[in-house]
Amino acid sequence: MLAALRLTRPRLLLLLALIGIIVAALLVYGAVRAGWTWQGWTAVASIATLLAVLVALALGIWGDELRTLGRSPRLSLTLQPTPDHFQRFLTAAGAVLYSVRISVTNEGEIGAKNVEVVAQELSMEEPGGHFMRDPVFMAMNLTRTHYGDTITPIVHRGSPRPYDLLSCLDPMLQQPVNQPGRKELRFDLATVVAPVAVQPILAKPVALPDAYPSSKLAGTYRLQLAVVADGIAPVLKVVEITWSGKWWDHAEDFFKNQLTVRLL
Secondary structure (H helix, E strand, C coil): HHHHCCCHHHHHHHHHHHHHHHHHHHHHHHHHHHHCHHHHHHHHHHHHCCCCCCHHHHHHHHHHHHHHCCCCCCCEEECCCCCHEEEEECCCCCCCCEEEEEEEEEECCCCCCEEEEEEEEEECCCCCCCCEEECCCCEECCECCCCCCCCEECCCCCCCCCEEEEEEEEEEHCCCCCCCCCCCCCCEEECCCCCCCCCCCCCCCCCCCCCCCEEEECEEEEEEEEEEECCCEEEEEEEEECCCCCCCCCCHHHHHHHHHCCCC
């Protein structure tokens, strides 16, 4: 009940202005009933003028907040339409790159400002079917498609904004001939954490060979994402990623049978 009655500054200001107008109206009514002289009407006019100045001042300072009173953004994530979010690219060297994106949508009444998508936690499916948290994954922002930074200044209603989610490279790029390369094919999460080998900090330090924060071997993973923006609560979503570890240069088959991504 108390939470419902809690007022923000714009709401409180508007409430005070309404109270002031009501008080002024009651004073005018009382003056008429009491048969006040001109001096009494002058006092009422002075109070009304003061209230008008206060309302004008409030509108000048908090006008934007008052205009959006009761309205807010409503953010969500989407992988639709499919062709926009699951794509195959060909590099200048003739190698293939498969890319998956995810978009922030806004179905609210006003634009969402300073929007970020944060990859908070990664879990991997164990042989028994349960998911265990990846100890080497590092929470980090996803990057904006085509921009490479992490913050979208504003997401307007009906205008989705894409973020890079993950990519999978052609084996010729993952395993260079006669050079040190990956032993098994991986997919790379599109966070700003560099895919360098790390030593996880556990109850007892354990050295894991080929342990990378954002570069993963075959398996099924669940990535928790948080969409954050100014003035609204974080929106939490989970993306499930299943990677077979097998390469096949046929986009429709690849995204259906080798690398599948879905929102839970």
